[in-house]
Amino acid sequence: MQTGTAVISSASPLVRKLRSVITPSAEEEEVLAKLPMQVASFGADQNIVREGDRPSRSFVVLEGFAITYSIIGDGKRQIMAFHIAGDVPDLQSLHLEILDNSVGTITPCKVGFVQHDVLWAICQQYPRIAAALWRETLIDAAIFRRWLTSVGRREAFGRVAHLLCETVTRLRSIGLAEDHSCDFPITQAEIGDALGLSVVHVNRTLQDIREAGLIVLRSGKLQVLDWQGLKAAGDFDPTYLHLKNREAAA
Amino acid sequence: MQTGTAVISSASPLVRKLRSVITPSAEEEEVLAKLPMQVASFGADQNIVREGDRPSRSFVVLEGFAITYSIIGDGKRQIMAFHIAGDVPDLQSLHLEILDNSVGTITPCKVGFVQHDVLWAICQQYPRIAAALWRETLIDAAIFRRWLTSVGRREAFGRVAHLLCETVTRLRSIGLAEDHSCDFPITQAEIGDALGLSVVHVNRTLQDIREAGLIVLRSGKLQVLDWQGLKAAGDFDPTYLHLKNREAAA
DNA sequence: CGTTTGGTTGAAATGTGTCAAACTTTGTGG
DNA sequence: CCACAAAGTTTGACACATTTCAACCAAACG
Numbered sequence: 001m002q003t004g005t006a007v008i009s010s011a012s013p014l015v016r017k018l019r020s021v022i023t024p025s026a027e028e029e030e031v032l033a034k035l036p037m038q039v040a041s042f043g044a045d046q047n048i049v050r051e052g053d054r055p056s057r058s059f060v061v062l063e064g065f066a067i068t069y070s071i072i073g074d075g076k077r078q079i080m081a082f083h084i085a086g087d088v089p090d091l092q093s094l095h096l097e098i099l100d101n102s103v104g105t106i107t108p109c110k111v112g113f114v115q116h117d118v119l120w121a122i123c124q125q126y127p128r129i130a131a132a133l134w135r136e137t138l139i140d141a142a143i144f145r146r147w148l149t150s151v152g153r154r155e156a157f158g159r160v161a162h163l164l165c166e167t168v169t170r171l172r173s174i175g176l177a178e179d180h181s182c183d184f185p186i187t188q189a190e191i192g193d194a195l196g197l198s199v200v201h202v203n204r205t206l207q208d209i210r211e212a213g214l215i216v217l218r219s220g221k222l223q224v225l226d227w228q229g230l231k232a233a234g235d236f237d238p239t240y241l242h243l244k245n246r247e248a249a250a
Numbered sequence: 251m252q253t254g255t256a257v258i259s260s261a262s263p264l265v266r267k268l269r270s271v272i273t274p275s276a277e278e279e280e281v282l283a284k285l286p287m288q289v290a291s292f293g294a295d296q297n298i299v300r301e302g303d304r305p306s307r308s309f310v311v312l313e314g315f316a317i318t319y320s321i322i323g324d325g326k327r328q329i330m331a332f333h334i335a336g337d338v339p340d341l342q343s344l345h346l347e348i349l350d351n352s353v354g355t356i357t358p359c360k361v362g363f364v365q366h367d368v369l370w371a372i373c374q375q376y377p378r379i380a381a382a383l384w385r386e387t388l389i390d391a392a393i394f395r396r397w398l399t400s401v402g403r404r405e406a407f408g409r410v411a412h413l414l415c416e417t418v419t420r421l422r423s424i425g426l427a428e429d430h431s432c433d434f435p436i437t438q439a440e441i442g443d444a445l446g447l448s449v450v451h452v453n454r455t456l457q458d459i460r461e462a463g464l465i466v467l468r469s470g471k472l473q474v475l476d477w478q479g480l481k482a483a484g485d486f487d488p489t490y491l492h493l494k495n496r497e498a499a500a
Numbered sequence: 501c502g503t504t505t506g507g508t509t510g511a512a513a514t515g516t517g518t519c520a521a522a523c524t525t526t527g528t529g530g
Numbered sequence: 531c532c533a534c535a536a537a538g539t540t541t542g543a544c545a546c547a548t549t550t551c552a553a554c555c556a557a558a559c560g
Contacts, residue, residue, distance in 0.1 A: 052489075068395070070399050072404065072485055076403040077403075078398065078399040078402045080395045080398055080399070092388045092391065095381060095384055095385040095388050096388055096389070096392070096492050097492075098489060100396075100489055100490035100492075127374075131345060134345055135345040135346065137384070137387065137388055138342045138345050138346055140391060141342065141387065141390060141391035141394055142342070142346070142350050144391055144394035144395055145318070145330045145350070146350075147398055148330055148394060148397055148398045148401060149328040149330070151398060152328045152401045152446030153322055153326040153327075153328045153446060154322065155548095156548075188506075189506080193402075194402075195402070196401065196402030196403060197548075197549090198548070198549050198550075199507085200508085200509090200549075200550080201547085201548055201549070203507065203508060204508090204509090204548095207508085219557080235322055239302075239350055242348070242350075405515070405516095406515080406516075437539090438538075439538080439539095447516075447517090448516070448517050449538090449539085450516085450517075450518080450541090451516055453540060453541090454540090454541095456539095457540085469525075469526085
């Protein structure tokens with residue numbers, strides 16, 4: 001894998017993501033690699049787009065972690081997705097004029113804005129890329145469904161375990177995890193807002209998971225000690241991620 | 251509305267749904283109206299497709315209520331969506347080979363199966379229909395996000411209220427609700443499985459909502475007595491449904 | 501190095517689940 | 531059209547997972 005890693009890391013996040021979603025041709029890869037985008041950097045905890053916006057462009061996450069979230073009436077926050085390199089969190093705005101949720105950073109991020117008309121043009125010229133983009137939004141929806149299942153019907157232990165499994169698997173699929181270790185810059189408060197739990201209870205649950213010998217999580221690094229055990233605890237089956245490179249899910 | 255109703259009801263559920271999603275041309279409407287589909291009837295509580303299937307066709311709900319659901323390890327069920335006439339619950343299978351959830355009926359249903367290659371051909375020939383279908387899947391995703399928010403961060407009262415608002419609004423958008431009254435054949439157990447609540451608690455919550463004078467719900471009929479009040483209770487804002495016909499959300 | 505952010509702990513409060521039983525409505529076959 | 535079964539709803543009592551409050555501690559950071 002050593003030599004392979006160099007090749008993979010030379011590809012743009014968008015191309016790496018594409019490879020996890022379809023099997024692109026060289027030409028298709030090149031189109032995405034040369035996609036005209038306006039790169040911008042954001043600090044941690046900043047909004048990139050807000051609920052109610054009517055964007056004329058979407059953006060790719062190039063580096064860092066971002067979240068899709070919404071604030072409800074009484075001020076509580078629900079995080080609906082964690083976004084990593086290669087994700088296009090507001091791709092939906094290509095078809096839905098008004099954004100129904102906000103997207104913000106939780107770590108410093110580099111993102112690339114792409115005009116919608118550029119995307120439209122590419123979709124017309126490269127139907128397989130159009131299909132891949134549609135496919136990506138469908139996978140996002142599948143992830144939402146799984147989260148809903150987790151939050152609706154699993155207890156805290158299983159919920160957290162499932163989130164950890166999913167995140168590691170997704171990071172692996174784009175080459176950002178070795179074995180079952182990865183950067184994990186998500187705070188306990190953010191885990192809570194994602195899973196419908198209080199910070200306090202996330203903290204206690206994380207301790208339980210540690211004591212069960214399943215993980216080590218310290219200073220933003222996650223190491224899974226017992227992958228099978230964690231999968232079992234979270235009732236995790238990666239089918240719903242519809243990854244092309246199945247090994248990532250092993 | 252009387253004369254208008256006649257016209258609307260003459261349209262196929264698919265066309266009516268299309269009108270709520272985009273503003274179709276006469277030609278586009280005709281394409282969908284004449285879509286070759288194999289119509290089938292199902293009794294209540296039957297599976298139409300199952301998790302793990304690899305369908306070569308999708309289906310439109312023509313009559314009745316269906317659900318997207320999943321069973322987790324310990325046998326609990328999470329319902330992720332209620333489908334009404336015009337919905338295409340497994341449209342995702344057009345792009346994702348393997349189904350990651352089941353779809354079943356909760357009332358007797360009439361559905362129309364459409365081969366994927368037919369859909370592909372239409373998408374190629376009518377880009378606006380392709381866009382509309384993509385758009386529909388994006389709206390579905392938006393609904394999942396809202397459910398997640400509801401289940402994650404709202405108490406039972408708000409959750410149930412939100413679900414009622416959403417269902418009435420969607421039924422209105424396809425002409426299946428007058429004012430704020432509609433058929434509501436969803437059992438309390440199903441509401442519970444959708445919202446992550448036990449039947450007992452759904453029952454008590456429903457009584458609270460009734461006592462608050464917001465609704466009448468009896469023998470499968472829902473009548474909203476205080477729409478503003480119900481919206482407030484559920485913190486409901488229909489923007490996320492991205493309806494073309496905004497009046498439906500009033 | 502102080503200041504901020506994130507993590508940890510304990511105790512008490514509570515929303516919701518579970519269990520178990522009764523009641524009511526709906527559908528159906530005799 | 532009644533009678534019965536099945537499905538859905540309702541109730542009460544109790545258990546418990548999770549929240550809230552209120553500190554305190556540890557690590558990161560400029």
